[in-house]
Amino acid sequence: MSELVLQIDGVTKGYNHGKPNQVTVLQGADLSVAKGEVVALVAPSGAGKSTLLHIAGLLDTPDAGQVRIGGEDMTKLSDRKRTAIRRGEVGFIYQFHHLLPEFTALENIILPQRANGVGVSEATKRAQSLLDQVGVGDRAEHRPAALSGGEQQRVAFCRALANAPRLLLADEPTGNLDPATSDRVFSALMELVRGTGLSAVIATHNLELASRMDRIVRLENGKVIAA
Numbered sequence: 001m002s003e004l005v006l007q008i009d010g011v012t013k014g015y016n017h018g019k020p021n022q023v024t025v026l027q028g029a030d031l032s033v034a035k036g037e038v039v040a041l042v043a044p045s046g047a048g049k050s051t052l053l054h055i056a057g058l059l060d061t062p063d064a065g066q067v068r069i070g071g072e073d074m075t076k077l078s079d080r081k082r083t084a085i086r087r088g089e090v091g092f093i094y095q096f097h098h099l100l101p102e103f104t105a106l107e108n109i110i111l112p113q114r115a116n117g118v119g120v121s122e123a124t125k126r127a128q129s130l131l132d133q134v135g136v137g138d139r140a141e142h143r144p145a146a147l148s149g150g151e152q153q154r155v156a157f158c159r160a161l162a163n164a165p166r167l168l169l170a171d172e173p174t175g176n177l178d179p180a181t182s183d184r185v186f187s188a189l190m191e192l193v194r195g196t197g198l199s200a201v202i203a204t205h206n207l208e209l210a211s212r213m214d215r216i217v218r219l220e221n222g223k224v225i226a227a
């Protein structure tokens with residue numbers, strides 16, 4: 001069997017426990033992602049897709065169940081170790097780019113590498129190479145406000161991959177773009193992902209984009225089911 005990068009087993013998660021507005025979002029969710037596999041996560045709004053991605057990416061902890069990254073049980077680690085793994089091994093992309101407005105595109109990709117202990121010249125070289133790969137190498141010195149929506153997302157993809165994570169998690173990465181731009185930007189993302197061989201879970205409402213990934217899963221009634 002191929003190596004599993006992400007294993008989510010029997011994860012439950014709810015909010016407002018013991019209060020009248022208590023909700024249970026995940027009810028025994030399982031999801032395994034192999035090395036190099038790109039999984040489309042399709043779910044109706046409010047089904048718990050962001051909750052699942054946050055738990056997979058160690059931004060949130062489950063009430064019960066296990067999350068393993070690279071075979072290691074994340075629920076048993078100290079907060080400090082979990083943060084280190086999140087920084088070094090997980091990349092996030094959101095619908096909105098969340099780039100730092102006062103820094104250039106290049107600097108936005110250098111910063112997370114510096115925070116991870118990479119030297120300036122190596123970080124700069126990698127940032128430029130990533131920008132080149134997604135076709136915005138000539139925009140390196142622009143600040144986010146001077147970039148188009150599609151360019152901003154391309155830069156956000158590079159930032160997510162800055163520290164060469166083994167797992168990429170994306171929540172509607174092209175959801176803010178018009179259909180033609182979304183299609184092109186998604187292709188750039190897939191090329192980047194395929195080129196690095198990393199594993200990814202990409203949430204989308206767009207079934208055409210979902211069909212271009214290796215496998216589609218749905219989130220229904222708190223469980224992950226094959227589509």
Ligand SMILES: Nc1ncnc2c1ncn2[C@@H]1O[C@H](COP(=O)(O)OP(=O)(O)OP(=O)(O)O)[C@@H](O)[C@H]1O
Binds near residue numbers: 047
């Ligand atoms: N911090 C919170 N406190 C209380 N309820 C929450 C919290 N976060 C999420 N929820 C609820 O949990 C459910 C799932 O939320 P989640 O954001 O995971 O859904 P989603 O599938 O990502 O939705 P969307 O596609 O609309 O972003 C929703 O009913 C939401 O209102």
